[in-house]
Amino acid sequence: MTLRADNVSWSAGAKRVLRDVSLSVRPGETMGVIGPNGSGKSTLLRLLAGIRPCADGCVRLHGTPLTQMRRRDIAQRIALVEQQAETTDHITVRDAVELGRTPYLNALSPWSQDDEAAVADALDRVDMAEMAHRYWHTLSGGERQRVHVARALAQAPDFLLLDEPTNHLDIRHQIGILSFVRQLPVTALIALHDLNLAAMYCDRIALLQDGALIAEGPPEAVLTESSLRDAFGVQASIRRDPSDGALAIRFKDPLPQSQESKEVA
Template sequence: MSISLEKVHWASGGSLIVNGVTLDAAPGTTLGLLGPNGSGKSSLLRLICRIRKVQSGVITLGGEDIATLSQAQIAKSTAFVEQQATTEIQVSVLDVVKLGRTPHRSPISIWKSEDEAAVQDALTHVGMLDKASRFWHTLSGGEKQRVHIARALAQTPSQLLLDEPTNHLDIQHQLDILALVSRLPVTCIVALHDLNLAAMFCDNLAVMHAGEIVAFGPPEQVLTETLIRDVFGVSAHIERSSYHGRCHIQYKTA
């Protein structure tokens, strides 16, 4: 399914956080959402899954205005992976992933074969099936993030939103997580800080600055030395990587 935003605004505490955003994520593609801290990335993701309500403008999921949908209807098609979450409860990996089936079940419904299949498929996708019985608190940071993604996949979503999924992970797990996300057969919007990782794994990039989209398109068109200087405040040299063929940024120090 496609994700589309048309002139979306959202303010908080008298400040305009999302300012007239128009954006399209084509079905089955991975869109990287970039921008400095405070540019509105996380707020935009929360608006798309209606954790926050749009104050003006329209957001559609698969052509349907989210204002006409219930939160339960949205949850059946759209999964949201927030930044690293923690819990003190002694819970297993399997129990965490089972939570992804909540939008598809009533409080009194029995566990069905389709629920079990969705959970098993999700664990397999993220390479955590052999650790399903492990307790959450025994996992590494990268493993916990894989479980978060598995929980989202168990929702069997058509759209997947991820807010800084590689935050606080070492480089191996950053690469593993983004390679996994880019292979998923769903429409993804992923907020990232690392421009080189975004260039490697995303089909298109949208750059936010002060609540607005200031650039959109393929990485090689969006990531220019001028944009990096104007939006991120750093000087850089950009070349095409001989390894993966995407653009690669080398930052300059003063």
């Protein structure tokens, strides 16, 4: 099953947030989406999840436009974890994760043992089983983020879309979340700020700048010194770990303005 964006665009008022982006997420891969703040990463994920309609272009799930599918059917195949997903309801961790089973429930299919098992497995995967009865308002930001991921996993999707899932997490849980997402039998699309994590855990990377897709490919093809300079305005050196060949990005202090002017001249 494939998820594809064909020349999709989206605007907020007069501002063009995404411009003619075409992207295909391959079955079974973990794909990263990177780019400066405001480059359109979150908007792209919402379009791919069918949460937001395209102004132009089309998103297709296995060849079928999302606009021709029921929301319930989309939700059984695509799960989105957004950056700012909060609630004021007085609910427990388990209550929040159980919401992931909503697309499967109706009058003819009430809550079942399969639903119980899906929720329990999701809590285990994010190391939150022992906190299942804690109330939402008592959780830290990192704990809430892990619950959001568990809710998406309980959805049992084919495609898992994660918008900055490592925000508010310490390094152990950042690595833990991305490591287990990579091992899941799903296709994952992850918007990330940390470029070293993108290099470590993504099979391919899409680089957005000013709403346009400017590079796409394996980490070593996208994460180059020139692309980081052009897209992010930073100086960096790219190295490979001699033990496993993994990319490592080291950022440098910006040049003094006077020195930059001399180099440009």
